[in-house]
Amino acid sequence: AQSVTQLDSHVSVSEGTPVLLRCNYSSSYSPSLFWYVQHPNKGLQLLLKYTSAATLVKGINGFEAEFKKSETSFHLTKPSAHMSDAAEYFCVVKITNAGGTSYGKLTFGQGTILTVHP
Amino acid sequence: DAGVTQSPTHLIKTRGQQVTLRCSPKSGHDTVSWYQQALGQGPQFIFQYYEEEERQRGNFPDRFSGHQFPNYSSELNVNALLLGDSALYLCASSLWTGGYTFGSGTRLTVV
Numbered sequence: 635a636q637s638v639t640q641l642d643s644h645v646s647v648s649e650g651t652p653v654l655l656r657c658n659y660s661s662s663y664s665p666s667l668f669w670y671v672q673h674p675n676k677g678l679q680l681l682l683k684y685t686s687a688a689t690l691v692k693g694i695n696g697f698e699a700e701f702k703k704s705e706t707s708f709h710l711t712k713p714s715a716h717m718s719d720a721a722e723y724f725c726v727v728k729i730t731n732a733g734g735t736s737y738g739k740l741t742f743g744q745g746t747i748l749t750v751h752p
Numbered sequence: 753d754a755g756v757t758q759s760p761t762h763l764i765k766t767r768g769q770q771v772t773l774r775c776s777p778k779s780g781h782d783t784v785s786w787y788q789q790a791l792g793q794g795p796q797f798i799f800q801y802y803e804e805e806e807r808q809r810g811n812f813p814d815r816f817s818g819h820q821f822p823n824y825s826s827e828l829n830v831n832a833l834l835l836g837d838s839a840l841y842l843c844a845s846s847l848w849t850g851g852y853t854f855g856s857g858t859r860l861t862v863v
Contacts, residue, residue: 666850677756677842677856678795724794728850738785739808740844740852742794 636661636727640743648751653712655746657725660706667708668726668740669699678724684708695719720750756845756855764861765833771860773828777845778853783807784826786818789840789857801826802848830860838862 641656659665669681682693689701699710708725725743757776765771777784783802787795797810801820815831824845830837840857 670854675856678844678854680852738783738800738802738846738848738850739797739810740785740787740795741797742787744794745792 636665636729636741638725638727638741638743640723640725640746642746643744644747644749646749646751647715649717650714653710653715653719653748655710655723655725655748657708657710657743658706659708659725659727661727661729663729666728667699667701668728669693669697669708669710670724670726670742671721672724672745673721681710681723715748715750717750717752720748722747756843756853758841758843758855758858760858761856762859762861764863767833767835767862769833770829770831771833773830773841773843773858773860775826775828775843775845775855777824777826777843781845781847781853782824783846783848784820784824785844785846785852786826786828787842787844788812789842791839795842798828833862835862 637660639658667684670678671681672678681697682691684691684701692698697712722745724745727741755778759774785800786798789795798812799809800807804820817829820826838861840859842857843855844852846852
């Protein structure tokens with residue numbers, strides 16, 4: 635079975651400073667990994683995804699994440715936070731088995747609430 | 753191009769009642785998944801429909817059931833509502849091969 639652990643429930647940064655949201659995963663097979671963002675009373679928006687190509691993945695709004703298999707991590711970063719980045723962020727894993735079959739279930743972490751101070 | 757449309761956006765039900773939530777997938781998508789997001793939690797997978805059949809199911813009781821129609825739209829039904837069923841219900845559409853688009857959700861409150 636797969637699982638996702640987001641290491642921080644809340645992260646607070648000042649505008650213009652770097653953002654780091656940490657995520658570790660557990661999977662018996664090759665995972666696809668995603669980061670989604672959820673603004674209040676809104677649906678989930680895909681920031682970026684890793685699907686076994688380049689380990690450094692660039693997403694929208696200046697976010698990027700690095701897949702580190704040896705550390706089973708997929709941390710999300712951004713060099714400079716904006717006020718509009720304040721939201722809840724979810725790390726998500728989807729499993730592809732050894733035969734290449736992709737199971738549809740997405741497993742979400744518990745979420746990290748990002749607060750950005752002026 | 754319309755994304756995923758969910759209806760209603762909000763509703764309030766009484767314990768023991770039944771509720772039906774609806775989802776219209778993004779144009780071109782043939783697979784619909786449903787997720788329950790309780791307050792302060794990450795979304796939990798309920799089930800997935802493809803070709804009008806339930807293909808995968810999460811750890812939810814039989815009170816939760818669904819349907820997919822020939823036009824790929826889907827319904828989520830919950831019977832005998834409990835207070836603990838209060839949550840945001842999210843629909844995600846995709847192709848069977850992946851690439852998910854989420855709707856804005858239906859906020860269900862059970863009183």
